[in-house]
Amino acid sequence: MKPQKRFQRPQGGKPDRKFGRQGKPPQDDKLILYGIHTVAAALANPARKAIRLRATDNALARLAESVDLSTVPVETISAQALTKSLAADAVHQGAALEVEPLTPLPLNDLGAAKFVVALDQVTDPHNVGAIMRSAVAFGADAIMTPWRNSPRETAVLAKSASGAVDMLSHIQVSNLGQGLASLKEQGFQAIGMDSEGAQPFSELTIGDKVVLVLGAEGKGLRQGVRATCDTVARIELPGVLTSLNVSNAAAIALYAVTQARKTP
Numbered sequence: 001m002k003p004q005k006r007f008q009r010p011q012g013g014k015p016d017r018k019f020g021r022q023g024k025p026p027q028d029d030k031l032i033l034y035g036i037h038t039v040a041a042a043l044a045n046p047a048r049k050a051i052r053l054r055a056t057d058n059a060l061a062r063l064a065e066s067v068d069l070s071t072v073p074v075e076t077i078s079a080q081a082l083t084k085s086l087a088a089d090a091v092h093q094g095a096a097l098e099v100e101p102l103t104p105l106p107l108n109d110l111g112a113a114k115f116v117v118a119l120d121q122v123t124d125p126h127n128v129g130a131i132m133r134s135a136v137a138f139g140a141d142a143i144m145t146p147w148r149n150s151p152r153e154t155a156v157l158a159k160s161a162s163g164a165v166d167m168l169s170h171i172q173v174s175n176l177g178q179g180l181a182s183l184k185e186q187g188f189q190a191i192g193m194d195s196e197g198a199q200p201f202s203e204l205t206i207g208d209k210v211v212l213v214l215g216a217e218g219k220g221l222r223q224g225v226r227a228t229c230d231t232v233a234r235i236e237l238p239g240v241l242t243s244l245n246v247s248n249a250a251a252i253a254l255y256a257v258t259q260a261r262k263t264p
Contacts, residue, residue: 129160
């Protein structure tokens with residue numbers, strides 16, 4: 001597993017990767033994460049409190065290749081017994097980790113981040129997890145959501161993110177429009193994504209500090225959030241369908257941003 005990035009922060013600051021609601025207790029006391037990549041990322045995250053690892057001998061061997069297992073109590077278990085203990089659709093790959101849910105960071109804890117993904121009421125855990133996975137893959141530093149109608153950490157979201165929950169700073173704000181305005185004051189370029197955006201994404205000039213804003217499927221960006229964006233862009237599609245699943249659109253836009261930032 002790649003070493004996790006760390007943002008610059010004042011000495012004595014809080015750990016920088018947490019996921020939940022800022023200033024609020026987590027939704028549950030405990031959470032069960034499953035899957036090799038998800039469990040390994042959680043064990044590698046110093047901000048994550050691990051309680052107990054249950055895993056097969058094979059899964060323990062795989063995990064030991066990338067993380068230190070001495071930091072958590074370990075129970076060896078058969079694959080059949082583990083399957084029975086989890087949800088029917090849990091693809092656990094022989095590993096399940098009991099943890100405390102993470103809590104998000106305030107906006108002023110962004111540190112040296114330059115590439116942020118903001119979600120406007122995108123709540124489906126599969127979509128949010130897929131977006132987080134793409135965000136990490138394309139080098140984004142953080143994800144920002146509003147307190148209301150925002151994703152909460154669940155096993156399904158974490159599995160969809162394939163470890164990205166523990167690799168990406170989660171910023172939560174009381175008002176997304178105000179959060180975007182604050183980022184713009186810090187020099188961020190706010191780019192909203194919409195299938196009917198006024199400008200093709202391929203024609204944008206991308207700055208050094210970018211916040212990519214995506215809205216929920218069907219509803220899209222709310223008017224106040226859209227008005228705060230510097231630009232609302234579209235991905236031009238040559239086929240009959242003119243819109244994409246939000247996680248697919250996010251992956252394409254994230255790739256486009258990284259390519260544009262490489263161009264002198």
